[in-house]
């Protein structure tokens with residue numbers, strides 16, 4: 001348990017506009033990380049090592065992308081006990097994202113709706129921040145860097161943005177996540193369709209080989225997909241990932257579906273829905289991916305993990321590792337330990 005229980009902090013944060021609460025938290029983490037004040041939220045990391053895609057993960061619980069878009073708080077977030085942390089989405093150039101308000105809480109559903117639109121400070125600032133992170137990686141934590149395209153880049157030129165971003169983050173990443181599934185950048189999810197995905201992934205794979213020749217180690221590539229896909233689309237994506245020798249898949253991003261929250265305040269806001277109502281859709285996609293990809297293909301499951309039992313359900317659906325985002329907002333850092341312990345004890349039972 002952190003020194004300051006989240007039960008005390010949450011009412012204050014939930015009294016603020018969601019984005020303001022987010023900024024306040026991130027600014028505090030950035031200022032206080034790697035100082036003695038880190039004991040306020042620090043937790044011992046659950047030891048449950050696993051090897052995946054050639055990487056050694058100290059445990060199977062990670063932070064999902066989008067919470068730390070600029071990679072400012074890697075060490076502070078790492079102190080919560082995560083085995084891995086994914087930062088970004090970063091785009092080649094800085095951009096402001098969509099007009100505010102663009103993040104909404106739906107507390108009765110344990111959910112958020114966001115249409116941030118990849119607000120971020122751009123590749124150069126991101127890489128400078130990532131290079132400043134020390135303690136998380138020194139302690140064996142795994143760092144994923146998540147890349148996307150600028151809103152102003154036409155979708156026909158999307159590949160150019162991903163190639164620029166890949167080259168920029170490659171020397172600094174343990175893995176690179178390719179985000180083609182945000183609902184908040186126009187036409188982005190069209191990149192999941194067969195021919196577009198094949199073109200993007202073959203270009204990324206070719207550039208990765210060049211980068212490997214320049215920088216040494218091979219950095220695994222993961223592709224992050226949406227939950228709003230039917231079984232045939234998931235099967236096509238799975239085949240395209242394998243054909244292009246992509247190392248793994250992250251499932252899923254937020255959903256554009258709203259049935260599960262119909263009638264609640266903010267339910268009709270445009271954007272992506274995350275949290276508890278997403279869990280089952282995400283588990284379905286994970287099950288379909290596992291069936292299509294076979295036993296050994298690396299899958300990271302994310303979507304609606306609010307408890308240790310939810311994390312276990314992701315593993316049972318076929319995920320190797322699990323990430324959380326919205327659960328951290330509702331439950332606080334204690335969820336990281338709860339989820340990691342749930343997976344650790346399942347392994348001990350087997």
Ligand SMILES: Cc1cc2nc3c(=O)[nH]c(=O)nc-3n(C[C@H](O)[C@H](O)[C@H](O)COP(=O)(O)O)c2cc1C
Pocket residue numbers: 064065066067069088089103112114116118146179182224252253254273274275276278302303304305323324325326327
């Ligand atoms: C406010 C917010 C911003 C997000 N930004 C990103 C992002 O920049 N890149 C990305 O790949 N996913 C982003 N996501 C999606 C999450 O990483 C995750 O896939 C999704 O929220 C489902 O997990 P959860 O239910 O645990 O939140 C964002 C989610 C939220 C709530």
